[in-house]
Amino acid sequence: MQFTEIDQHQILAQGATLEQVDEQIQHFVDNFPFLPVIKAATVGDGLIRVDEQALAGIVAGFDQKAPALSLLKFVPASGAATRMFKSxxxxxxxxxxxxxxxxxxxxxxxxxxxxxxxxxxxxxxxxxxxxxxxxxxxxxxxPKGLLLFHRYPEGPRTPVEEHLVEGAAYANSNGRVRIHFTVSPEHRSRFEDLIERVQPDYEARLGVTFEITFSEQKKSTDTISVNPDNTPFRNADGSLLFRPAGHGALIENLNDIDADVVFIKNIDNVVPDALKEPTITYKKVLGSILLDIQQQIFRFQEILGDDMISEGYLAELDEFLRVTLCILPPDGFDTWLQDEKVEYFRRKLDRPLRACGMVQNVGEPGGGPFWAKNADGSVSLQIVESAQIDLNNPEQKQIFDQATHFNPVDLVCALKNREGEKYNLPAYRDPQTGFITAKSKDGKELKAQELPGLWNGAMADWNTVFVEVPLITFNPVKTVNDLLRKEHQPG
Structure with missing residues (x-):
C-alpha cells in the first residue's frame, strides 16, 4: 500500500509501523481464515470436572501456596454501559x-x-x-464499573468495589491484594476518585492492603479502517482512521503485569456478598490446578535439560502432553527422530499457562471450549468464538452444536517460566484469528478490524486446561434489568 509522507508520519505517531498497517490491510483483502475445530471439549474429554469431595483439599492447597506467590486480579473495565440502557x-x-x-x-x-x-x-x-x-x-x-449495582445496609456498591471484596478473598498474599483495572482514558479520573474514596474503608473492613493500578488500551494497538473496496478510510480532514481493536488489544496491558498468578474476570460479572462463596472457592480451585500443572511442567523441563533422556521419560512426557495438557502431536509424530521429539516437547512446555473456567451452556453468547487444529499440525484446547467457525460447513456446524459449555471469561494465568522470567505474551498470539466488522462514520460505510480476542486468539499458543465451574459463578449484567435478577438482589 502506498502511503503519503503525511500518512507515514501519522502511522508512526500512532505507535504503529508501516509493516503492521500493511499487514492489517492485507487481512481485509484476504479475510481471516476459519479455525478448524476437531471436536467439542466435554467433561472427561478436555474438560475437568472436580469431585465435590476433593474441593476442600484443592482449595487448601492453593491457600498454602498463596503466601509465597505474587498474585494479581486483572479486570477489563473500560466497557461503556450504553448498551445496558438501550431500551x-x-x-x-x-x-x-x-x-x-x-x-x-x-x-x-x-x-x-x-x-x-x-x-x-x-x-x-x-x-x-x-x-x-x-x-x-x-x-x-x-462505564459499567462505576454504576451502583448492589444494595447493602451500609450503602450501595459499584462493581469496582465488589472486585475489591472478591480480590481480598482469593488474590490475597500475606494481606497484600493487587488489582489492576484497564479503563478508558476519559473515565480514568473517575475510577481513581472512587478508589481514593472507598479504599481506606475496605482495607479496614477486610484487614488487607490494596495495591490498585490502572492502565488504558494502548493507542499503538488501534487498527486501520478501510472502505468497502479495502482502500484506507479517510476522515474529513484526509487523515487515516484508526479504531480501538477490541479486548484483544489488552494482551499488551497484561504483558506489562509482573505477577506469578493472574486472575482475569470481567467488570460486570459480580454478585453480592451472600453469593460470593462459590466464586471464591472455584477461583482457588482454578489457581490450585494451574499451580499443580505448572509444577509438573517444570519437572519435565528439568528432565529435558539432561544430556541423556530415556525412552521411558519421553513416553511419560508424551502422555502428559496428550492427557493433562490435551495436546495431540502432528500426524507422523511416531516416526520422528528422538531429537525432533525432544525439541517439540521443549517448545510445547515452554509457554504461558492458563486454567479456564467453563460453565454449562445455557444459551449465553461466548466462546466455547474446543479441540482445534494449530498451524503446526498439532491439536490443542482453544476457546473459540462462533465467528471463528465455518458454520456453513455441516461438519463444523455439527461440532459447534455439540459444545456443552462456554467460557464466562474466568481465567487464572501463570505468566512466568521456570526461571521466574516473564513470557513476552504477544509472541504467543495467533495473528490469523482476528475479526472484521462492518461500521460507519460520517454516514459512510467502513470495515474495521479487531485483534485476536484476549482469551481466544491472543492466547492461542498458551498451554491450556479447561475446568468446569458452577453456573452461579457467571452473573453478567448486559441490560439494566439484569440487576433485578435474584442473583443481584439483597439476600
Missing part, C-alpha cells in the same frame, strides 16, 4: 416495551434508586433523563 434510551424517545415497564414497576429495587429519589415522583421521562444524561447520574455515558 431506556428508546423510552426517552417515546418508544416503550415490556422491559421499560418492568424497570419502572421495580424502580425501587435498583441500588441506584436512592440517588434518583428526588425525581422518582416525577413523570417517567424525568426519571430517565436523571438516570441517563449528564443532567443527572449520567449512567448512559459511564
Amino acid at each position: 431506556l434510551f428508546a423510552a426517552l424517545e417515546g418508544k416503550t416495551d415490556k422491559s421499560v415497564e418492568e424497570f419502572f414497576t421495580r424502580l425501587s429495587d435498583f441500588a441506584f434508586y436512592d440517588a434518583l429519589k428526588g425525581v422518582s415522583g416525577e413523570p417517567n421521562q424525568h426519571v430517565l433523563s436523571a438516570l441517563l444524561t449528564e443532567e443527572g447520574l449520567d449512567y448512559g455515558n459511564l
Whole structure:
C-alpha cells in the first residue's frame, strides 16, 4: 500500500509501523481464515470436572501456596454501559416495551434508586433523563464499573468495589491484594476518585492492603479502517482512521503485569456478598490446578535439560502432553527422530499457562471450549468464538452444536517460566484469528478490524486446561434489568 509522507508520519505517531498497517490491510483483502475445530471439549474429554469431595483439599492447597506467590486480579473495565440502557434510551424517545415497564414497576429495587429519589415522583421521562444524561447520574455515558449495582445496609456498591471484596478473598498474599483495572482514558479520573474514596474503608473492613493500578488500551494497538473496496478510510480532514481493536488489544496491558498468578474476570460479572462463596472457592480451585500443572511442567523441563533422556521419560512426557495438557502431536509424530521429539516437547512446555473456567451452556453468547487444529499440525484446547467457525460447513456446524459449555471469561494465568522470567505474551498470539466488522462514520460505510480476542486468539499458543465451574459463578449484567435478577438482589 502506498502511503503519503503525511500518512507515514501519522502511522508512526500512532505507535504503529508501516509493516503492521500493511499487514492489517492485507487481512481485509484476504479475510481471516476459519479455525478448524476437531471436536467439542466435554467433561472427561478436555474438560475437568472436580469431585465435590476433593474441593476442600484443592482449595487448601492453593491457600498454602498463596503466601509465597505474587498474585494479581486483572479486570477489563473500560466497557461503556450504553448498551445496558438501550431500551431506556428508546423510552426517552417515546418508544416503550415490556422491559421499560418492568424497570419502572421495580424502580425501587435498583441500588441506584436512592440517588434518583428526588425525581422518582416525577413523570417517567424525568426519571430517565436523571438516570441517563449528564443532567443527572449520567449512567448512559459511564462505564459499567462505576454504576451502583448492589444494595447493602451500609450503602450501595459499584462493581469496582465488589472486585475489591472478591480480590481480598482469593488474590490475597500475606494481606497484600493487587488489582489492576484497564479503563478508558476519559473515565480514568473517575475510577481513581472512587478508589481514593472507598479504599481506606475496605482495607479496614477486610484487614488487607490494596495495591490498585490502572492502565488504558494502548493507542499503538488501534487498527486501520478501510472502505468497502479495502482502500484506507479517510476522515474529513484526509487523515487515516484508526479504531480501538477490541479486548484483544489488552494482551499488551497484561504483558506489562509482573505477577506469578493472574486472575482475569470481567467488570460486570459480580454478585453480592451472600453469593460470593462459590466464586471464591472455584477461583482457588482454578489457581490450585494451574499451580499443580505448572509444577509438573517444570519437572519435565528439568528432565529435558539432561544430556541423556530415556525412552521411558519421553513416553511419560508424551502422555502428559496428550492427557493433562490435551495436546495431540502432528500426524507422523511416531516416526520422528528422538531429537525432533525432544525439541517439540521443549517448545510445547515452554509457554504461558492458563486454567479456564467453563460453565454449562445455557444459551449465553461466548466462546466455547474446543479441540482445534494449530498451524503446526498439532491439536490443542482453544476457546473459540462462533465467528471463528465455518458454520456453513455441516461438519463444523455439527461440532459447534455439540459444545456443552462456554467460557464466562474466568481465567487464572501463570505468566512466568521456570526461571521466574516473564513470557513476552504477544509472541504467543495467533495473528490469523482476528475479526472484521462492518461500521460507519460520517454516514459512510467502513470495515474495521479487531485483534485476536484476549482469551481466544491472543492466547492461542498458551498451554491450556479447561475446568468446569458452577453456573452461579457467571452473573453478567448486559441490560439494566439484569440487576433485578435474584442473583443481584439483597439476600
